[in-house]
Amino acid sequence: xxxxxxxxxxxxxxxxxxxxxxxxxxxxxxxxxxxxxxxxxxxxxxxxxxxxxxxxxxxxxxxxxxxxxxxxxxxxxxxxxxxxxxxxxxxxxxxxxxxxxxxxxxxxxxxxxx
Amino acid sequence: xxxxxxxxxxxxxxxxxxxxxxxxxxxxxxxxxxxxxxxxxxxxxxxxxxxxxxxxxxxxxxxxxxxxxxxxxxxxxxxxxxxxxxxxxxxxxxxxxxxxxxxxxxxxxxxxxxxxx
Numbered sequence: 001x002x003x004x005x006x007x008x009x010x011x012x013x014x015x016x017x018x019x020x021x022x023x024x025x026x027x028x029x030x031x032x033x034x035x036x037x038x039x040x041x042x043x044x045x046x047x048x049x050x051x052x053x054x055x056x057x058x059x060x061x062x063x064x065x066x067x068x069x070x071x072x073x074x075x076x077x078x079x080x081x082x083x084x085x086x087x088x089x090x091x092x093x094x095x096x097x098x099x100x101x102x103x104x105x106x107x108x109x110x111x112x113x114x
Numbered sequence: 115x116x117x118x119x120x121x122x123x124x125x126x127x128x129x130x131x132x133x134x135x136x137x138x139x140x141x142x143x144x145x146x147x148x149x150x151x152x153x154x155x156x157x158x159x160x161x162x163x164x165x166x167x168x169x170x171x172x173x174x175x176x177x178x179x180x181x182x183x184x185x186x187x188x189x190x191x192x193x194x195x196x197x198x199x200x201x202x203x204x205x206x207x208x209x210x211x212x213x214x215x216x217x218x219x220x221x222x223x224x225x226x227x228x229x230x231x
Contacts (some may be wrong), residue, residue, distance in 0.1 A: 006159075036222075043120070043207060043224035044158075089158070101148055102220060104157040 002094045003028040006105035009087075011107075013080055015113050021075040021108045023064075023090035031092040033066050033073040034102065038087045047075075047088070080112045116142050120223025128231055135193045135226045137208030143188035144210035145224055148193050148220065149181075152205040163205075164191040198230045 007022040025033065032051045036044040048057030053068035062077045065099040073090060117140040127133050133193055137147055145166045150158040163171040170183035180202075182194040195202055205227050209220040 012157040043118075044209075044222040063115075079125075101160050101163065102158075103160075106155065 002031070002092060002103050003090055004051065004090050004103055004105040006088075006090045006108055008108065010109040010111060013110070015082055015112055015114050016079045016087040017075040017112075019075070019080045019084075019110070021088055021090075021110070023073045023105060025071050025073065025092050027071075027094060029094075029113075031094050033064070033110070034091045034093070035062070035064055035073070035075050036091060038089065040086070043073075044089065049107055049112070080110070082112045082114050084112055087113045115161055116206065116210075116221045118124045118144075118210050118223045120208055121228055122226060123224060124227045124229075126229045126231060129199055130197055132194055132196045133198055133214075133228060134230075135206055135208075135212075137191045137223055139189045139210050139221075142191075142210075142212050145188060145213060147185060147191040147202070147208055147210045147216050149183065149191075150207045150209065152207060156200075158207060161193075176191070195228065198228070200230045203230045 001027045004015050004026050034049045035047040037047045038044050047060040050057040050066035053066055056065045064075045087107045087109045089107045090104040093102055119138045119140050121136045145184045147164040149161045151161050152158045156197040160173050164183045167183045168190050172178045185191040204224050207225040208220045211220050211224055
């Protein structure tokens with residue numbers, strides 16, 4: 001079945017360090033791919049998305065490229081801030097239309113130290 | 115942007131009692147809402163799809179008699195955990211998609227932390 005695998009955390013970085021959180025997926029067809037972020041005490045928020053191969057999603061300095069050849073959607077940021085501390089979830093949408101739902105990875109907790 | 119409100123954010127209940135969690139779409143009508151459960155250090159797992167005016171669709175392994183879902187209006191879905199036990203302690207999150215936006219991202223509530231003592 002469809003699944004998402006992302007690197008296990010926690011990840012601890014110093015401010016302004018480079019961030020990579022790996023995400024790979026298994027899916028039939030052509031899923032859409034997402035990164036969601038969950039700040040402490042809050043619900044999930046969409047960070048970025050890509051709907052087809054070679055698309056690059058970007059937001060708030062974060063980027064991820066939909067790589068069909070490697071079935072990956074790694075999240076990157078060139079210079080992290082303390083405010084980026086959160087849990088990041090990679091997800092894929094395996095059903096189209098209004099009945100679509102998401103399959104999530106286990107989440108990666110990021111802590112950024114000043 | 116679209117907002118999904120979930121209430122309560124935290125609830126502690128005694129074993130054997132029932133707990134109701136509400137999920138509201140504040141600025142859009144949601145014919146479909148999704149209920150997820152998140153265990154510590156685990157991914158979010160889809161429990162059920164809530165359909166306005168009809169029965170919910172439960173994922174395999176989710177007890178429909180234990181997790182009662184009612185989608186009574188276009189802006190409200192409720193999840194009732196009946197006869198709760200400590201193993202039901204978890205983080206429950208609802209979500210909804212703005213109608214007509216196809217495969218667009220889901221909008222999530224802030225979640226409900228349930229602790230059963």
